[in-house]
Amino acid sequence: MTPAINSAKHAGIAFQLHEYEHDAAAHSYGLEAAEKLGVAAKQVFKTLVVTLDGKQLAVGIVPVTSHLELKQIAKAAGAKKAAMAAPEDVERTTGYVLGGVSPLGQKKRLPTYIDDSAQMLSTLYVSAGRRGLEIELSPSDLAMLCQGCFAALATTLS
Template sequence: MTPAINSAKHAGIGFQVHEYQHDTSAESYGLEAAEKLGVAAAQVFKTLVVTLDGKQLAVGIVPVTGQLNLKKIAKAAGAKKAAMADPDEVERATGYVLGGVSPLGQKKRLATFLDASAEGFATLYVSAGRRGLEIELSPQDLLSLSQAQLAPIAV
């Protein structure tokens, strides 16, 4: 059980947990998840943490088939610029290790933005809090649970 799964259980939403054998040599954890779970890669989303204006952290959730556009997430957050956050800072703020960062159940509540492409799916997959573990839920439930805003933040 991870904080992400506990968060979904506590909220009483519909979700499914999917586990697979994580290959430590995998280059892309998200693409590995899609392949091993047999789902479209565009339906698997990665959770990335950025620093806004060098001060506060924010979360971007984008398809593993694309990349986070730093200018777009900065604009969505009302900041001048965004940069990828320091890995140690990410782990301290979220409580998760890189490659297993979930948008759910984080230690600190961070401003969160979900790429608008998520609306095209009945369900999507995000990390459930560790490598080799994904949680499948509706985009609406993800938005609600993470208090995220929908924005076009992916490239």
């Protein structure tokens, strides 16, 4: 059990776990998850941690087929600028290793922003707290569990 799974269980929401054999050589953890689970890549979301105005950490959740727009997450958070957080800050604050960072059950609850494309889906997949393990849940349950809000955060990768 990971803290993410425990968080979902404790909340009593409907969810499904999906496990696959993670390939350490995979270039993109999220695209690997979509391929190995046989689901549309636009349904699999990655959890990214940013630093707002050089001091506050926040979480951005975007489809693996997209790029997090730093200006957009800064705007959604009411900050002037955002930058990707240092890997050691991400792991220390969330309690998860890179490639397995879940928006659920983090050691420290961070302000969380979910790309508004999630609202078009009945369910989406996010990391369940380790590489090779995804949790499928509704976008509204995700937002409720991480006290997140929806905002335009991403641009599709070409």
